[in-house]
Amino acid sequence: MEQRQKYVLWFQECDISSAPIVGGKCASLGELLKAQIPVPPGFTVTTATYNRFIEENKLDQEIKRLLKPVRPEDTASGEAASQAIRKIIEDKPISVELEDISVNFTVFFPRAAKSPQCRLPFAPAAQPKTFPEQALPASRTHTCG
Numbered sequence: 001m002e003q004r005q006k007y008v009l010w011f012q013e014c015d016i017s018s019a020p021i022v023g024g025k026c027a028s029l030g031e032l033l034k035a036q037i038p039v040p041p042g043f044t045v046t047t048a049t050y051n052r053f054i055e056e057n058k059l060d061q062e063i064k065r066l067l068k069p070v071r072p073e074d075t076a077s078g079e080a081a082s083q084a085i086r087k088i089i090e091d092k093p094i095s096v097e098l099e100d101i102s103v104n105f106t107v108f109f110p111r112a113a114k115s116p117q118c119r120l121p122f123a124p125a126a127q128p129k130t131f132p133e134q135a136l137p138a139s140r141t142h143t144c145g
Contacts, residue, residue, distance in 0.1 A: 009021075
C-alpha cells in the first residue's frame with residue numbers, strides 16, 4: 001500500500017472490507033460507486049491518520065484518563081468527556097508529514113471530481129474546522145456535494 005493510501009482514500013477505493021479503516025459511511029459510499037450509483041466525489045482520511053496523530057501527540061493516556069469517569073447511565077458524563085477530548089485534539093498540531101499527505105491530496109480533488117465515475121457536478125465542500133490545520137478525529141469524510 002502506498003503511503004497516501006494508508007492515510008487517505010478516494011471513495012471508489014473503499015468497499016465493505018475497508019469499513020474498519022474508513023468507517024461504515026465511506027465503505028457504503030464505495031459500494032454505491034461499485035454498483036454504478038452516482039455519489040458525490042470525495043475522500044476520507046483513515047483511522048491510521050487518527051492513530052498516528054494520537055501517537056505523535058502522546059494523547060492516548062490523556063484520552064483514557066478523560067474516559068475513566070464516564071458512566072453508561074449518565075449521558076452527561078459521556079458528553080463532558082467527549083468535549084474535553086475534542087478540545088485536547090483540536091489544540092494539538094498535525095505533523096508536517098501528515099499535513100503534507102492530506103493537503104497535497106486535496107490538490108487533486110477538483111480534477112477527480114470531474115471524473116466520469118462521479119456523474120455529478122463538482123461543488124467544493126466547506127472544509128471542516130479541524131482539517132487540515134488540526135487533528136482529524138477517527139476518519140473524516142470530504143465530499144463535493
